[in-house]
Amino acid sequence: MAYAQVQIPESGLLVAVEAIQYLGISLYALKQAERRGDLQPFRTPGGYRRYSREMLDGYNGEGKAVAVGQQKARRAVIISFVLILIS
Numbered sequence: 001m002a003y004a005q006v007q008i009p010e011s012g013l014l015v016a017v018e019a020i021q022y023l024g025i026s027l028y029a030l031k032q033a034e035r036r037g038d039l040q041p042f043r044t045p046g047g048y049r050r051y052s053r054e055m056l057d058g059y060n061g062e063g064k065a066v067a068v069g070q071q072k073a074r075r076a077v078i079i080s081f082v083l084i085l086i087s
Helices: 016-023 025-038 053-057 068-086
Strands: 049-054
Touching: 016 025, 016 049, 016 053, 049 053
Parallel strands: none
Antiparallel strands: none
């Protein structure tokens, strides 16, 4: 799964739009992952959802958490592939 370069706010938490950009999924897919219990966002006092980068790194898009090391390795392969394609 490819991860976009998203500016992480000082709080370290992302709003839903930033989370879907980071994961490269739709808002619908993000909400489905929440309904299945695959992602459990933090809630602000106003009820808004916030996601930590660690939470998103542990999500592989198929409803399963994967080891962070595996995610980093996958990301490195994807980045290398993209760099080859654009050069």
